[in-house]
Every structure is written in structure tokens, then in C-alpha cells.
Amino acid sequence: MASLIVVTGFEPFGGERINPSWEVARALDGEIIEGLAVKAIRAPVNCVKTAAHVTDAIERFRPRAFLGLGQAGGRAAISLERVAINLFQDRNGGQLDTRGDARTLIDGAPDAYFARLPLAAVLKALRRHRIPATISLSAGAYACNAAMYAALHALRRRPAVPAGFIHLPYDAAQAARRPASPSMSLEMMERAVRLAIAVISGAAGETGRPRRRRLI
Amino acid sequence: MASLIVVTGFEPFGGERINPSWEVARALDGEIIEGLAVKAIRAPVNCVKTAAHVTDAIERFRPRAFLGLGQAGGRAAISLERVAINLFQDRNGGQLDTRGDARTLIDGAPDAYFARLPLAAVLKALRRHRIPATISLSAGAYACNAAMYAALHALRRRPAVPAGFIHLPYDAAQAARRPASPSMSLEMMERAVRLAIAVISGAAGETGRPRRRRLI
Amino acid sequence: MASLIVVTGFEPFGGERINPSWEVARALDGEIIEGLAVKAIRAPVNCVKTAAHVTDAIERFRPRAFLGLGQAGGRAAISLERVAINLFQDRNGGQLDTRGDARTLIDGAPDAYFARLPLAAVLKALRRHRIPATISLSAGAYACNAAMYAALHALRRRPAVPAGFIHLPYDAAQAARRPASPSMSLEMMERAVRLAIAVISGAAGETGRPRRRRLI
Amino acid sequence: MASLIVVTGFEPFGGERINPSWEVARALDGEIIEGLAVKAIRAPVNCVKTAAHVTDAIERFRPRAFLGLGQAGGRAAISLERVAINLFQDRNGGQLDTRGDARTLIDGAPDAYFARLPLAAVLKALRRHRIPATISLSAGAYACNAAMYAALHALRRRPAVPAGFIHLPYDAAQAARRPASPSMSLEMMERAVRLAIAVISGAAGETGRPRRRRLI
Numbered sequence: 001m002a003s004l005i006v007v008t009g010f011e012p013f014g015g016e017r018i019n020p021s022w023e024v025a026r027a028l029d030g031e032i033i034e035g036l037a038v039k040a041i042r043a044p045v046n047c048v049k050t051a052a053h054v055t056d057a058i059e060r061f062r063p064r065a066f067l068g069l070g071q072a073g074g075r076a077a078i079s080l081e082r083v084a085i086n087l088f089q090d091r092n093g094g095q096l097d098t099r100g101d102a103r104t105l106i107d108g109a110p111d112a113y114f115a116r117l118p119l120a121a122v123l124k125a126l127r128r129h130r131i132p133a134t135i136s137l138s139a140g141a142y143a144c145n146a147a148m149y150a151a152l153h154a155l156r157r158r159p160a161v162p163a164g165f166i167h168l169p170y171d172a173a174q175a176a177r178r179p180a181s182p183s184m185s186l187e188m189m190e191r192a193v194r195l196a197i198a199v200i201s202g203a204a205g206e207t208g209r210p211r212r213r214r215l216i
Numbered sequence: 217m218a219s220l221i222v223v224t225g226f227e228p229f230g231g232e233r234i235n236p237s238w239e240v241a242r243a244l245d246g247e248i249i250e251g252l253a254v255k256a257i258r259a260p261v262n263c264v265k266t267a268a269h270v271t272d273a274i275e276r277f278r279p280r281a282f283l284g285l286g287q288a289g290g291r292a293a294i295s296l297e298r299v300a301i302n303l304f305q306d307r308n309g310g311q312l313d314t315r316g317d318a319r320t321l322i323d324g325a326p327d328a329y330f331a332r333l334p335l336a337a338v339l340k341a342l343r344r345h346r347i348p349a350t351i352s353l354s355a356g357a358y359a360c361n362a363a364m365y366a367a368l369h370a371l372r373r374r375p376a377v378p379a380g381f382i383h384l385p386y387d388a389a390q391a392a393r394r395p396a397s398p399s400m401s402l403e404m405m406e407r408a409v410r411l412a413i414a415v416i417s418g419a420a421g422e423t424g425r426p427r428r429r430r431l432i
Numbered sequence: 433m434a435s436l437i438v439v440t441g442f443e444p445f446g447g448e449r450i451n452p453s454w455e456v457a458r459a460l461d462g463e464i465i466e467g468l469a470v471k472a473i474r475a476p477v478n479c480v481k482t483a484a485h486v487t488d489a490i491e492r493f494r495p496r497a498f499l500g501l502g503q504a505g506g507r508a509a510i511s512l513e514r515v516a517i518n519l520f521q522d523r524n525g526g527q528l529d530t531r532g533d534a535r536t537l538i539d540g541a542p543d544a545y546f547a548r549l550p551l552a553a554v555l556k557a558l559r560r561h562r563i564p565a566t567i568s569l570s571a572g573a574y575a576c577n578a579a580m581y582a583a584l585h586a587l588r589r590r591p592a593v594p595a596g597f598i599h600l601p602y603d604a605a606q607a608a609r610r611p612a613s614p615s616m617s618l619e620m621m622e623r624a625v626r627l628a629i630a631v632i633s634g635a636a637g638e639t640g641r642p643r644r645r646r647l648i
Numbered sequence: 649m650a651s652l653i654v655v656t657g658f659e660p661f662g663g664e665r666i667n668p669s670w671e672v673a674r675a676l677d678g679e680i681i682e683g684l685a686v687k688a689i690r691a692p693v694n695c696v697k698t699a700a701h702v703t704d705a706i707e708r709f710r711p712r713a714f715l716g717l718g719q720a721g722g723r724a725a726i727s728l729e730r731v732a733i734n735l736f737q738d739r740n741g742g743q744l745d746t747r748g749d750a751r752t753l754i755d756g757a758p759d760a761y762f763a764r765l766p767l768a769a770v771l772k773a774l775r776r777h778r779i780p781a782t783i784s785l786s787a788g789a790y791a792c793n794a795a796m797y798a799a800l801h802a803l804r805r806r807p808a809v810p811a812g813f814i815h816l817p818y819d820a821a822q823a824a825r826r827p828a829s830p831s832m833s834l835e836m837m838e839r840a841v842r843l844a845i846a847v848i849s850g851a852a853g854e855t856g857r858p859r860r861r862r863l864i
Contacts, residue, residue: 076292077395082750083733083760085785102730102768102783112731112760120750130389132399135750137733138786172404173346179293182398183348188388298534299544301515301569318514318552318567328515328544336534351534353517354570508724509827562821564831604836605778611725614830615780620820 002037003064005197006057008147010070013045020171021069024189033194034201036065043147047088050143051105051150058154065162065200066151067117069193070144072167073174076182078126078192079136079167080119084148085112089141102141105149113152115164118203122196131192132184139165162200166193218253219280221413222273224363226286229261236387237285240405249410250417252281259363263304266359267321267366274370281378281416282367283333285409286360288383289390292398294342294408295352295383296335300364301328305357318357321365329368331380334419338412347408348400355381378416382409434469435496437629438489440579442502445477452603453501456621465626466633468497475579479520482575483537483582490586497594497632498583499549501625502576504599505606508614510558510624511568511599512551516580517544521573534573537581545584547596550635554628563624564616571597594632598625650685651712653845654705656795658718661693668819669717672837681842682849684713691795695736698791699753699798706802713810713848714799715765717841718792720815721822724830726774726840727784727815728767732796733760737789750789753797761800763812766851770844779840780832787813810848814841 009025012018022042029040039061043053058066072079086109089102119135126133139145148165155161168189175183225241228234238258245256255277259269274282288295302325305318335351342349355361364381371377384405391399441457444450454474461472471493475485490498504511518541521534551567558565571577580597587593600621607615657673660666670690677688687709691701706714720727734757737750767783774781787793796813803809816837823831 076391076398082735082789083731085731085760085762087730087762089783110758110760111762112733112758114733114735114759127392130392132388132391132395132397134395135737137789141730141785172348172400175292175348176343176346179348179350181348182292183400184388185401185404188401298519298573299515299517301544301546303514303546305567326542326544327546328517328542330517330519330543351521353573357514357569508823508830559824562824564820564823564827564829566827604780604832607724607780608775608778611780611782613780614724615832616820617833617836620833 002032002035004039004061005036005065005067005200006039006041006061006063007193008041008043008054008057008068010043010045010143016174018171018174019071020168020186020189021071023171023186024168024193025069027190028193033197036197036201038197039063043143045143047105047143047146050147054147054150055154058151063161066155067193067197067200068144068147068151068165070147070165070167071170073170074181075167075169077132077134077169078189079134080117080122081115081136081139081148081165081167082119083112083114083137084139084145084152084165085141086110086149087141088146105146106153109153113149113156115148116152116159117162117164118199121203122199125195125199126192129191129195131188133192136167139167162203166196218248218251220255220277221252221281221283221416222255222257222277222279223409224257224259224270224273224284226259226261226359232390234387234390235287236384236402236405237287239387239402240384240409241285243406244409249413252413252417254413255279259359261359263321263359263362266363270363270366271370274367279377282371283409283413283416284360284363284367284381286363286381286383287386289386290397291383291385293348293350293385294405295350296333296338297331297352297355297364297381297383298335299328299330299353300355300361300368300381301357302326302365303357304362321362322369325369329365329372331364332368332375333378333380334415337419338415341411341415342408345407345411347404349408352383355383378419382412434464434467436471436493437468437497437499437632438471438473438493438495439625440473440475440486440489440500442475442477442575448606450603450606451503452600452618452621453503455603455618456600456625457501459622460625465629468629468633470629471495475575477575479537479575479578482579486579486582487586490583495593498587499625499629499632500576500579500583500597502579502597502599503602505602506613507599507601509564509566509601510621511566512549512554513547513568513571513580513597513599514551515544515546515569516571516577516584516597517573518542518581519573520578537578538585541585545581545588547580548584548591549594549596550631553635554631557627557631558624561623561627563620565624568599571599594635598628650680650683652687652709653684653713653715653848654687654689654709654711655841656689656691656702656705656716658691658693658791664822666819666822667719668816668834668837669719671819671834672816672841673717675838676841681845684845684849686845687711691791693791695753695791695794698795702795702798703802706799711809714803715841715845715848716792716795716799716813718795718813718815719818721818722829723815723817725780725782725817726837727782728765728770729763729784729787729796729813729815730767731760731762731785732787732793732800732813733789734758734797735789736794753794754801757801761797761804763796764800764807765810765812766847769851770847773843773847774840777839777843779836781840784815787815810851814844
């Protein structure tokens with residue numbers, strides 16, 4: 001039997017009819033990619049509930065890998081997230097609340113966790129397939145970050161389990177209503193996530209963390 | 217025999233291997249869309265030569281419609297151009313020269329021509345098919361604008377011939393090298409131009425100009 | 433007695449408390465710059481009324497020069513507008529209506545007029561004083577464009593009268609409520625417009641139009 | 649005698665003649681702001697050297713507070729940085745190297761440190777004075793982040809010492825050479841940093857960390 005990779009996507013929010021992260025997750029549900037069977041989970045756009053969903057899924061399925069997906073409206077490329085932070089910044093009418101007030105997600109837990117994915121290898125694979133992709137240094141301070149942080153926290157004592165998060169652009173159909181926003185076809189996003197899972201599978205056991213070399 | 221629509225695209229420039237405008241034009245070459253047979257023409261990225269190419273093609277083929285295509289790197293949506301101006305602003309290292317020096321394209325000709333396409337109808341068709349699209353008020357001051365201006369000038373005494381210009385985003389493969397840039401799949405751009413031609417065909421004989429109503 | 437330059441600014445709109453174009457115009461009102469006495473006019477943000485205001489002011493004051501000012505929220509630099517178009521595109525909730533419907537401002541008038549200002553010389557002066565500035569190829573399709581078009585139309589038979597339009601960024605105080613938007617200090621915008629008027633004064637009698645040289 | 653606040657700025661880089669972070673730091677050098685005497689330090693744009701500079705300055709001056717300043721070309725507002733990460737991502741021709749390769753700054757140290765500044769209070773003060781400002785969730789992965797991380801690491805056992813980092817936009821004179829880039833006057837940036845230091849002084853002893861409340 002194939003090992004599992006839990007892939008989470010979010011429900012639509014902000015008046016959208018779809019969320020590309022869930023469209024991609026459910027399209028891959030049940031597929032076996034380089035020995036990893038995809039188990040798609042749909043998460044609510046709410047920090048507390050998302051974190052609970054993610055934590056429960058990890059406890060229940062004991063996956064060999066975890067990959068969270070989310071929608072990053074306004075970004076043009078597939079974003080491989082580098083870091084999740086122990087912070088929740090309120091939203092104010094859909095916008096990030098920039099009044100600066102913030103709360104910790106988990107008291108006493110570290111300020112941040114780096115993704116445990118082979119980001120450079122995933123990036124290389126996506127570019128080789130001519131898919132716009134980049135490394136991102138911030139997954140925000142809302143539900144996507146909460147999902148990523150909760151997963152890395154839940155897996156903190158299982159360092160061999162690759163875990164991380166990928167942000168997806170708007171789907172073209174979403175961008176049709178806001179033509180100044182960049183977008184990507186769902187088909188290309190599906191291919192991108194499939195490629196990422198293939199690389200993650202091959203790299204299982206590697207840490208994916210920044211190369212250790214004392215710089216300072 | 218079907219009537220002709222001349223569709224121009226540009227050769228690659230700026231170190232690119234492809235230019236989506238030419239990829240789309242040549243993909244449609246020979247196709248018959250709602251009674252219009254596509255004649256694709258490849259134009260050089262040079263104001264003087266482009267204008268000559270466009271003018272020659274119009275004289276030679278006497279098309280029932282004209283549609284210029286060009287690459288607008290950095291734009292996220294299909295841009296339906298509203299106006300071509302009688303102006304050429306030099307380039308300086310690939311960037312628009314903002315020193316402000318400018319020359320007329322054709323002495324004694326009007327400062328500008330509006331597109332003669334049913335822009336609102338094309339826009340509506342693209343959005344109904346969930347393709348990001350918008351009306352643009354500037355086609356720049358370089359080869360794309362020169363092609364559009366030259367065509368509208370050449371056709372100034374044949375007002376029943378629809379003529380205009382559409383700017384295309386980077387293709388995804390181009391954006392893979394610059395992941396902050398928005399892009400669109402070639403397949404979607406092809407569909408968009410096919411839809412535009414279908415609408416243009418249906419509207420032949422209409423002027424496509426701004427609705428006449430004295431505002432001021 | 434000094435000759436007049438009419439300088440128009442707009443009332444605040446879109447929920448703003450100020451409009452930098454009017455702040456600058458009224459700050460300069462009555463000043464004499466290189467022999468040109470500034471007559472500031474406050475215009476309403478409405479195409480029809482603005483055009484009437486501008487036309488009336490030109491008829492009434494018979495100025496030796498005309499300079500319209502407007503707010504271009506989201507732009508980072510002083511924008512010297514190159515062209516005004518005979519077009520009005522409706523607004524939809526503050527945003528440019530991209531449904532594509534459009535009306536002519538003045539039936540039977542040309543599609544566009546080029547600015548009659550020495551744009552390259554103004555740009556050079558601003559940059560020499562380290563003020564971010566650029567040439568813009570579109571003044572939009574709303575009240576700013578209407579003011580510019582109406583002025584150039586009213587002065588079409590007085591070609592020696594310099595006339596044009598400058599778009600200003602948000603003032604810093606406006607941007608404080610939307611920190612992703614670029615802005616400029618009112619003091620710098622005032623200096624910029626003063627410099628522009630000085631150059632315009634020196635160049636009176638020149639046409640400021642694109643250099644005539646047959647390109648095509 | 650007043651307590652010290654070490655304020656670091658960077659030397660110019662990327663062909664610039666100035667770096668607003670150093671212009672502001674040196675302008676404030678020696679000033680006493682709400683009881684804190686500013687000690688300005690000029691740091692090199694190099695991760696290893698910057699970190700050494702910052703660490704040395706903290707050891708040598710034992711300041712009561714630390715504030716790093718840096719240039720964030722392309723941002724429109726004063727950015728109050730929330731988090732510094734234990735990561736260095738190489739640069740490639742001035743651009744962030746997006747090949748994804750990365751190294752830890754300090755082996756065995758935490759993945760990230762949150763700023764220890766009263767960010768919400770600083771933000772509120774800046775906005776009250778109508779200065780565009782925002783909270784930023786990423787200080788990048790280069791010298792600015794290294795300075796911030798090194799300071800928070802050096803002060804990890806002195807939690808009562810406020811420490812953090814502020815990114816500044818381009819100065820207007822820098823933006824004059826790239827008019828699409830947002831900018832801010834040096835005078836406003838100076839005022840902003842002065843206000844920030846005043847708030848930091850008043851809040852000394854507070855942690856400035858995210859409010860502790862178990863969310864998940």
C-alpha cells in the first residue's frame with residue numbers, strides 16, 4: 001500500500017465561487033504520485049479551525065508527508081513558502097489588518113518554523129517545466145500561515161516527515177472579474193503540485209531545511 | 217471564398233525565445249472563423265519597418281478586417297487597445313525612454329485614431345468565457361502602437377473595415393524566468409483571439425467607435 | 433501686468449479630505465512665476481462640468497498658458513501627460529468601468545489632442561531637481577482627461593498658447609490610510625509645478641508638440 | 649547621562665549614491681530622543697560583516713535599545729519588520745536569488761525571532777502624524793534581515809531591551825532615476841524614525857511581542 005501525503009486546500013472565501021487550492025487538492029485526491037497516495041482535506045478559512053483540522057488530519061492519517069495549499073490572490077507565480085510564524089494578525093474587511101495588533105498562535109511555541117521541503121529541488125523542477133514559481137519568505141499571518149505552522153508544530157518530533165505549504169495564484173476565471181490581477185490556469189497549478197509531490201516523495205527523509213553552514 | 221482578416225504578430229525581442237503575439241497569429245493562420253479567413257503576418261519590432269509591413273499587407277490583401285497582436289510584458293490580462301497615437305518615443309536599453317523626446321510617426325496625420333473594433337462586445341465575450349481582459353487606453357509609443365496607427369491610417373477612408381490591436385501578456389514559459397511577472401497560457405490567448413475575431417466578424421460594418429453623444 | 437496662466441485643480445473625491453491638485457493650485461494662486469501670474473481654478477470631478485469650467489475660464493481670462501492638475505492615486509511620480517482623448521468611459525464604484533462602454537466628449541472633434549507643452553524640457557528640469565517625474569501616455573478617460581481635452585479643444589485655434597496637464601501622486605497624508613500606495617509630499621509637488629510653469633513660460637510660443645520628422 | 653539606542657544604517661549599494669537608512673541614522677546621531685541618546689553605526693551590505701558589526705556594537709555599547717534601518721527599494725511606506733529569519737539567500741545580480749538555495753545564518757539558533765518593539769504603538773504614532781507606514785512580515789533574506797537577526801540573537805538573554813528593524817523607501821532623489829518606484833522624502837523618514845524612537849523609549853521594559861493568547 002502506498003504511503004499517504006495529506007494535501008490540504010481551503011474553502012472559497014471573500015465572495016469567490018472557488019478556491020484554487022481546494023480545486024487542485026480535490027483533483028489530486030486518491031492519485032498515487034511516485035508512491036505517495038494523496039489524501040485531500042478541505043480546511044475552513046479560520047485560523048483556529050484550520051489549525052485543528054490540520055492537526056487532526058496529521059494525527060489521524062500519520063502521513064509520510066504533508067503539503068498545505070492556499071490561494072494568494074495577487075501573486076503571479078506558484079509560491080513555495082519558506083517559513084511559518086507563530087502569529088495571527090486580524091483581518092479588517094478582507095484586508096490584512098495593519099493596525100499592528102497580533103496574537104501568538106500557540107503560546108510557548110517557537111516564533112517560527114522553516115518549511116521542511118526540498119524547496120530548491122521543487123523550484124528547479126517547476127522551472128524545468130516552464131511553470132512560473134518562486135520562493136516566498138512570508139505565508140502571511142492568517143489561515144494559510146496557521147495551517148502551515150500547525151502542521152510543522154504537530155510534526156516537530158517527526159523530522160523525517162516533509163511538510164510545507166504552497167501558495168497558488170488566482171485561477172484565470174477568478175481573475176476575469178479583476179483583470180489587473182495575475183492568474184494561472186487550474187491545469188498548470190495541478191501540474192505544478194503534482195511535480196512538487198513527486199520531488200517531495202523522492203526527497204523523503206531529507207530535511208529540506210536551509211543548508212547548515214555557519215555564516216555569522 | 218471567405219473574406220480575409222489580416223492578423224499581425226511580432227518576432228521575439230528583448231532576448232525572448234518566443235513572442236506570444238506571433239505564436240497566436242501563426243497558430244490561427246489559415247483558420248476560418250465565422251467567415252473570416254486568417255492571414256497571419258510576422259512583423260519586425262521596429263516602428264518604421266512594422267508600419268511598412270502593415271501598410272503593405274493591407275494594400276496587398278485588401279482584408280475585410282485587421283487585427284494587430286503584440287506582447288505587453290507585465291500586464292495580467294488581454295488588453296483591448298482603445299487608441300493609437302501619432303508618436304514614437306525612443307527606447308533606451310529596452311526601457312521606454314522617459315527623457316521625453318518624441319517624434320511624429322506620420323507628418324500631418326491626426327494625433328490619434330480610435331480603434332475601430334466593437335471593444336465592449338469583445339470584452340463581454342472574453343469575460344463570458346472567463347478570460348481576464350480589459351480595455352487599455354495606451355498601446356505605448358513603440359512598435360505595437362506604430363502597427364496599430366499605421367493600420368488605422370491606411371484604412372482611414374475605408375471606415376467599414378474593423379481594425380484594432382490586442383496586447384497579450386507573457387506566456388507562462390516566458391514568466392518562468394521572471395516569476396514576479398503575470399502571464400497567461402498560450403492556449404487561453406489563442407482562444408481569446410479566436411473569440412475576438414468571431415465578434416469582429418459579426419460586427420463587420422459597425423464602426424466600433426465611441427458612441428456619439430455630446431457630453432460637453 | 434504679468435500674463436496669466438490658468439492652473440486648474442480638482443475638488444476632493446472618493447472620500448478623500450483633500451485633493452493634492454487643488455492644494456497645489458491654490459498654494460500657487462496669485463504667485464508670479466517667470467512673468468506668468470497664476471490664476472487658480474477649482475474644478476468639479478465631473479466630465480461635463482469640468483469641461484465647462486475649463487472652457488469658461490479660458491474664454492474669460494484669455495490666458496497666455498493653461499496647465500491642468502489632477503490626482504492620480506497609485507502613481508509614484510509626477511506624470512506629464514502627452515495626450516488627451518475624445519472619450520468618456522463611465523465609472524463603476526470608483527473604478528474605471530471596464531465594461532468597455534464609452535462616449536465621445538465632443539462630437540465631430542478629433543479623436544485626440546497632444547499636449548502643447550515642452551514636455552522634454554519640463555521633465556529635464558524636474559529631474560535636475562531630483563523630483564521623480566515621467567511622461568505618461570494616458571490621462572485616463574474621466575474628469576482629468578476631460579479637462580485636458582476641453583482646454584486643448586478650446587485653444588485649438590490659438591496654437592501659440594501652451595496647454596497641458598500634469599497628474600500628481602497621492603499626498604503622503606492620503607497614503608497614510610493606504611500604505612501600499614506611493615505618495616509624494618505636497619511641498620515637493622508644489623516645487624514641481626512651479627518648475628514646470630517656469631519652463632512653460634520660457635517656452636511660450638514653442639509648440640511643444642512631437643518633433644516633426646516623417647518616420648513612416 | 650542618557651541611555652543609548654544603537655541605530656544602524658547601511659552604506660549605499662547597487663550603484664546608488666546614498667542609502668536613506670544611513671542618511672537618517674547619521675542625521676539623528678547624537679540626538680537625545682525621550683531620554684535615549686542615538687548612537688549611529690554604519691554597516692556594510694554583507695551578511696557576515698553586518699552581523700559582526702551589529703553584534704560588536706551591542707557588546708561594546710550595551711545599549712538600552714536597538715533599531716536597525718535599511719533601504720527597501722520599491723516599497724511605498726515605512727515598514728515595521730515583524731520577524732527576522734535564520735536564513736541567507738544568495739543574491740544574483742542584485743536580485744534575490746530565487747533558485748531557492750539558502751543557508752542558515754547561525755547554526756543551532758532558532759529559525760526566527762520576532763521583533764521586540766511595540767509595533768502597534770509605533771504604527772499608530774506614525775499614522776497619527778500622517779506618515780505612510782505598515783507592518784511587514786518579511787525583512788528579506790539578505791543584509792537587512794541578517795542585521796535584525798544578529799541583534800535579536802545577541803540580545804536573546806536581555807529580553808527587556810527593545811530591538812527591531814525598520815525598512816525605508818527610496819528617497820525621492822533616488823526615485824528620480826526610476827520614476828515607477830515609490831519614494832519618500834528624507835525629511836519625512838527622519839521624522840518617522842524619531843517618532844519610532846520616542847515610542848520605543850516610552851515602552852522600554854515592555855516586550856513588544858505578539859500578545860499571548862492561545863489561539864490554537
